[in-house]
Amino acid sequence: MSKELKIAIAGLGTVGTGLIKLINDNADLLKARSGADIRITAVCARDKNKDRGVDLSGYEWFDDASEMAVKADADVFVELIGGTQGIALEATRAALAAGRDVVTANKAMLAFHGTALARLAEDNGCTIGFEAAVAGGIPIVKAMREGLAGNRIERVYGILNGTCNYILSTMEETGRSFEDVLAEAQAEGYAEADPAFDIGGIDAAHKLSLLASLAFGTEVDFGAVSVEGIERIEAGDIAYAREFGYRIKLVGAAQQTTHGIEQRVHPCLVPQSSVIGSVGGVFNAVIVEGDAVGQANFVGRGAGDGPTASAVAADIIDLAKGLRQPVFSVPANSLKPSNPSPMSDHEGAYYLRLQVLDQPGVMAGITVILGEAEVSIDSIIQRSRAPGEPVPIVILTHETREGVMMDAVAQLGKHPAMQEPPRLIRIENF
Numbered sequence: 001m002s003k004e005l006k007i008a009i010a011g012l013g014t015v016g017t018g019l020i021k022l023i024n025d026n027a028d029l030l031k032a033r034s035g036a037d038i039r040i041t042a043v044c045a046r047d048k049n050k051d052r053g054v055d056l057s058g059y060e061w062f063d064d065a066s067e068m069a070v071k072a073d074a075d076v077f078v079e080l081i082g083g084t085q086g087i088a089l090e091a092t093r094a095a096l097a098a099g100r101d102v103v104t105a106n107k108a109m110l111a112f113h114g115t116a117l118a119r120l121a122e123d124n125g126c127t128i129g130f131e132a133a134v135a136g137g138i139p140i141v142k143a144m145r146e147g148l149a150g151n152r153i154e155r156v157y158g159i160l161n162g163t164c165n166y167i168l169s170t171m172e173e174t175g176r177s178f179e180d181v182l183a184e185a186q187a188e189g190y191a192e193a194d195p196a197f198d199i200g201g202i203d204a205a206h207k208l209s210l211l212a213s214l215a216f217g218t219e220v221d222f223g224a225v226s227v228e229g230i231e232r233i234e235a236g237d238i239a240y241a242r243e244f245g246y247r248i249k250l251v252g253a254a255q256q257t258t259h260g261i262e263q264r265v266h267p268c269l270v271p272q273s274s275v276i277g278s279v280g281g282v283f284n285a286v287i288v289e290g291d292a293v294g295q296a297n298f299v300g301r302g303a304g305d306g307p308t309a310s311a312v313a314a315d316i317i318d319l320a321k322g323l324r325q326p327v328f329s330v331p332a333n334s335l336k337p338s339n340p341s342p343m344s345d346h347e348g349a350y351y352l353r354l355q356v357l358d359q360p361g362v363m364a365g366i367t368v369i370l371g372e373a374e375v376s377i378d379s380i381i382q383r384s385r386a387p388g389e390p391v392p393i394v395i396l397t398h399e400t401r402e403g404v405m406m407d408a409v410a411q412l413g414k415h416p417a418m419q420e421p422p423r424l425i426r427i428e429n430f
């Protein structure tokens with residue numbers, strides 16, 4: 001008799017219905033690859049009467065996800081509701097406490113409660129699969145937990161939010177403003193009605209905190225991530241970056257430094273020819289640098305029903321095969337503190353755009369301020385206009401410490417010819 005794995009799905013939105021379709025469409029493949037009949041037995045959402053485009057008649061319906069987590073006739077509880085707290089967290093805890101494995105796509109919940117949930121899972125002899133929570137369809141969790149397990153990871157970075165990548169790519173292609181492209185992305189369904197989590201970098205930061213834990217064997221620490229969104233990126237910055245051979249991307253990066261572990265999400269100039277410089281539109285990219293493997297690149301769709309369901313299904317197949325591993329690669333009790341390195345210690349190069357009055361001596365004054373701060377200039381663009389009118393001066397610096405750069409920017413901001421606060425964007429020569 002063939003084995004059976006029974007699953008209960010909480011949340012029947014984009015990902016939940018995508019998963020039901022995938023399990024139905026690929027049932028033969030799932031059975032061949034897992035050695036088990038993967039069978040949905042129970043489902044839960046808010047509205048029982050909503051037409052979801054999938055047939056739910058064969059599944060037991062629950063109104064309460066926490067009740068389903070413990071009472072459903074199921075081996076695995078699949079959490080696809082979302083949200084940091086509330087019912088998603090409550091139901092996940094209930095399932096784990098009952099000794100049931102959990103599969104989730106919920107990066108927000110894991111970013112805040114990942115370590116505690118991993119402990120709860122291990123205390124109860126079960127595990128949490130979260131492939132879908134990071135970079136959607138890209139199998140990066142499995143790659144880091146298994147395929148790259150022999151490496152000491154030095155850095156993991158990438159494009160972790162498709163909405164931001166779509167907005168920045170479209171701004172570059174069309175020369176249009178951030179506001180204009182965001183409005184279009186919302187109208188076309190690429191951006192949420194409330195896009196704050198995406199454009200503010202929070203969603204990418206949730207994912208980065210999980211990657212950092214996998215990479216460095218540390219507790220998940222969302223609070224340690226320095227976060228800056230793309231709201232202030234102007235079409236002009238993108239055009240200047242291009243003149244210097246760069247593109248602007250929202251980058252998430254976690255790396256081991258001599259001061260601790262840096263976790264940061266921010267807009268960033270990256271070389272056009274780099275891997276992440278060439279990833280456009282809604283695509284995500286994750287690059288892992290390990291001591292043995294060197295650089296390993298992963299590119300794919302980071303969201304959407306199909307790609308996300310693909311990742312959820314991979315976790316379910318592992319469970320059907322009996323593969324159960326520590327959630328963040330090492331046992332939860334051996335995860336180390338996150339040891340954050342302050343951004344003032346970040347070492348890097350910078351893009352600086354200054355809007356100044358075109359007056360004699362202004363450029364000399366700017367170079368003196370940078371020189372006194374020991375910030376050295378790599379390249380400079382100055383466009384002339386009529387004397388006395390504001391002109392942009394765009395400077396790329398050589399590598400320096402961020403604390404030093406910030407002090408220099410504060411001094412530049414006080415210069416009498418400065419027409420608006422200096423604009424600073426980090427550069428990564430990946």
Ligand SMILES: NC(=O)c1ccc[n+]([C@@H]2O[C@H](COP(=O)([O-])OP(=O)(O)OC[C@H]3O[C@@H](n4cnc5c(N)ncnc54)[C@H](OP(=O)(O)O)[C@@H]3O)[C@@H](O)[C@H]2O)c1
Pocket residue numbers: 010011012013014015016044045046047048050063064065079080081082083087105106107108132133136302303304305308
């Ligand atoms: N969408 C993506 O591309 C994507 C990609 C990666 C990860 N994720 C993650 O996947 C999860 C689900 O995302 P989604 O896009 O599928 O969300 P969604 O389309 O908004 O669906 C959410 C589902 O949760 C149900 N729900 C909400 N509150 C509930 C409650 N109190 N009790 C029971 N069910 C409740 C909703 O029920 P009703 O339908 O009845 O309202 C809905 O079916 C989130 O954690 C998200 O971050 C999504």
